[in-house]
Amino acid sequence: MTASTPFTIRRLAIIGCGLMGGSVALALKRAGCVDHVVGYSRSAETRETALDMGVIDEAAAGIATAVRDADMVILATPVGALATTLQIIAPHLSVDCILTDVGSTKSDVAAIAKQELGRHAARFVPSHPIAGKEHAGVMHAEADLYDERKVIMTPLPHNALGAIGAVQAMWQICGADVVTMTPQNHDRVFAAVSHLPHLLAFSYINGLANQADSDTFFALAGPGFRDFTRIAGANPDMWRDVFKSNRDAIKEQIDQFRTALDSFEAALDARDGAALEQFVERSRDIRAPWRLNAVIPTRDDLTQQ
Amino acid sequence: MTASTPFTIRRLAIIGCGLMGGSVALALKRAGCVDHVVGYSRSAETRETALDMGVIDEAAAGIATAVRDADMVILATPVGALATTLQIIAPHLSVDCILTDVGSTKSDVAAIAKQELGRHAARFVPSHPIAGKEHAGVMHAEADLYDERKVIMTPLPHNALGAIGAVQAMWQICGADVVTMTPQNHDRVFAAVSHLPHLLAFSYINGLANQADSDTFFALAGPGFRDFTRIAGANPDMWRDVFKSNRDAIKEQIDQFRTALDSFEAALDARDGAALEQFVERSRDIRAPWRLNAVIPTRDDLTQQ
Numbered sequence: 068m069t070a071s072t073p074f075t076i077r078r079l080a081i082i083g084c085g086l087m088g089g090s091v092a093l094a095l096k097r098a099g100c101v102d103h104v105v106g107y108s109r110s111a112e113t114r115e116t117a118l119d120m121g122v123i124d125e126a127a128a129g130i131a132t133a134v135r136d137a138d139m140v141i142l143a144t145p146v147g148a149l150a151t152t153l154q155i156i157a158p159h160l161s162v163d164c165i166l167t168d169v170g171s172t173k174s175d176v177a178a179i180a181k182q183e184l185g186r187h188a189a190r191f192v193p194s195h196p197i198a199g200k201e202h203a204g205v206m207h208a209e210a211d212l213y214d215e216r217k218v219i220m221t222p223l224p225h226n227a228l229g230a231i232g233a234v235q236a237m238w239q240i241c242g243a244d245v246v247t248m249t250p251q252n253h254d255r256v257f258a259a260v261s262h263l264p265h266l267l268a269f270s271y272i273n274g275l276a277n278q279a280d281s282d283t284f285f286a287l288a289g290p291g292f293r294d295f296t297r298i299a300g301a302n303p304d305m306w307r308d309v310f311k312s313n314r315d316a317i318k319e320q321i322d323q324f325r326t327a328l329d330s331f332e333a334a335l336d337a338r339d340g341a342a343l344e345q346f347v348e349r350s351r352d353i354r355a356p357w358r359l360n361a362v363i364p365t366r367d368d369l370t371q372q
Numbered sequence: 373m374t375a376s377t378p379f380t381i382r383r384l385a386i387i388g389c390g391l392m393g394g395s396v397a398l399a400l401k402r403a404g405c406v407d408h409v410v411g412y413s414r415s416a417e418t419r420e421t422a423l424d425m426g427v428i429d430e431a432a433a434g435i436a437t438a439v440r441d442a443d444m445v446i447l448a449t450p451v452g453a454l455a456t457t458l459q460i461i462a463p464h465l466s467v468d469c470i471l472t473d474v475g476s477t478k479s480d481v482a483a484i485a486k487q488e489l490g491r492h493a494a495r496f497v498p499s500h501p502i503a504g505k506e507h508a509g510v511m512h513a514e515a516d517l518y519d520e521r522k523v524i525m526t527p528l529p530h531n532a533l534g535a536i537g538a539v540q541a542m543w544q545i546c547g548a549d550v551v552t553m554t555p556q557n558h559d560r561v562f563a564a565v566s567h568l569p570h571l572l573a574f575s576y577i578n579g580l581a582n583q584a585d586s587d588t589f590f591a592l593a594g595p596g597f598r599d600f601t602r603i604a605g606a607n608p609d610m611w612r613d614v615f616k617s618n619r620d621a622i623k624e625q626i627d628q629f630r631t632a633l634d635s636f637e638a639a640l641d642a643r644d645g646a647a648l649e650q651f652v653e654r655s656r657d658i659r660a661p662w663r664l665n666a667v668i669p670t671r672d673d674l675t676q677q
Binding site for chain 2: 330
């Protein structure tokens with residue numbers, strides 16, 4: 068993108084006007100890089116809110132009409148709804164229409180796109196923005212959600228170069244730093260840094276709730292609990308789909324976690340103060356200096372597998 | 373405490389001038405309820421900083437001189453140092469001197485006080501303020517650390533009524549809401565809502581660090597990781613002592629957690645979408661509406677055991 072080739076999306080379609088999709092629309096509008104935004108959400112109330120907030124300029128009555136004549140489509144529904152959505156829109160996409168998504172898993176998205184879109188899969192470049200807020204929903208959408216956040220893009224061998232360039236430019240205009248990886252590496256890394264912590268937080272809350280006096284626990288919990296469990300309030304539909312679609316990588320990470328937990332418990336059983344201290348020290352030495360976005364990797368070969 | 377009996381500590385001794393102890397001094401000074409603060413820390417640098425910041429008015433050269441003539445002593449070192457500290461100060465306490473601590477475990481503190489202080493144990497009322505910050509150290513101490521936070525006080529059958537009243541009044545002046553419990557109930561509740569989450573966060577970071585490409589993991593981790601692992605940067609000395617002293621209650625909570633994790637993994641293995649969704653939903657329904665300090669319990673019999 069240079070000054071001589073301004074990047075403007077004439078007609079953008081957002082399928083799933085929530086926090087993520089809505090914030091893409093607002094960020095592109097902020098940059099003056101989109102002429103017209105059409106949105107579709109299952110719920111009429113969400114469509115109304117998105118219109119009232121100026122997130123979208125037009126609410127479509129159905130998915131097929133939403134994408135008609137669009138030159139870019141953002142798929143922002145839970146991953147479980149993707150196959151059906153693509154089946155519906157495939158016959159209605161104009162030949163040059165470029166697609167991307169915002170899903171938390173990428174191998175499955177790549178496979179679904181190839182299966183449902185056929186030759187048009189060349190123009191679907193999967194992506195995963197590493198951004199979020201405690202509360203979901205279009206009412207929380209904001210233009211700066213992606214500012215200085217990473218977006219992982221997983222371009223595929225069959226992707227058209229122009230589609231890759233357009234999706235990358237779109238995210239950069241939203242304020243994000245784009246990192247490219249293979250879908251497989253993406254899914255392994257995010258099983259470790261996102262899916263596992265969510266799973267642990269969900270399990271922790273369920274484990275407390277299973278106990279008779281859990282009300283007392285929740286009443287007396289402090290700021291450490293608050294931060295540790297923030298992600299335990301996340302969307303069940305979305306996370307069911309993430310767990311189903313990235314099962315194997317997640318199971319590998321559960322095993323890694325269990326190994327660490329077992330060695331901790333062994334030190335506890337042995338009343339081994341030195342081992343307990345070393346265990347906490349290693350965690351502290353890694354986590355205390357860690358900062359969000361401290362390192363911006365930009366190469367595809369970050370991980371080997 | 374009424375207007376006719378103003379609560380003023382003539383001489384307050386802080387043993388361990390860190391975030392917690394330093395903030396007590398600043399909070400009492402803010403309220404104008406302390407005339408003179410003497411502080412002791414092992415490190416000369418910490419003593420200097422505490423003096424420079426006005427946290428303490430006088431740095432003592434040793435623990436024994438710090439407590440001489442004090443009418444209240446705050447013990448704010450890791451719990452592992454408590455027995456030795458009490459042995460040293462016991463002969464130097466004036467007869468009416470009241471003591472409390474800020475430790476995260478209470479059964480062990482109660483036992484140590486009884487053993488080391490003999491009859492003076494009547495004036496040691498253990499307490500545990502539920503407050504903290506990402507960074508420890510006296511340089512982060514502040515007068516409002518305890519504002520609207522809970523402080524759990526675990527008065528013992530042998531405690532003098534005046535000592536209980538004075539410690540409670542002291543924390544209220546610091547801005548806190550005081551909740552009383554037995555040491556045993558305290559330790560069980562905090563094994564669940566504090567010790568276990570720390571243990572899980574430490575294990576999680578160790579489990580990541582055990583893997584060959586952990587650098588990539590840490591580089592790509594996002595805001596969810598940041599919040600979930602904030603407590604993984606905590607102090608190794610303090611946490612070694614907590615884990616050693618509250619071992620049995622913590623092991624019970626590890627078992628509860630493992631049961632929940634196992635049932636989650638069984639749903640994952642069975643590709644049981646409904647069960648996965650239900651599991652996340654239960655977590656979301658509890659955690660999403662949860663608020664820090666939403667409930668202020670004030671009775672001793674909150675938990676039965």
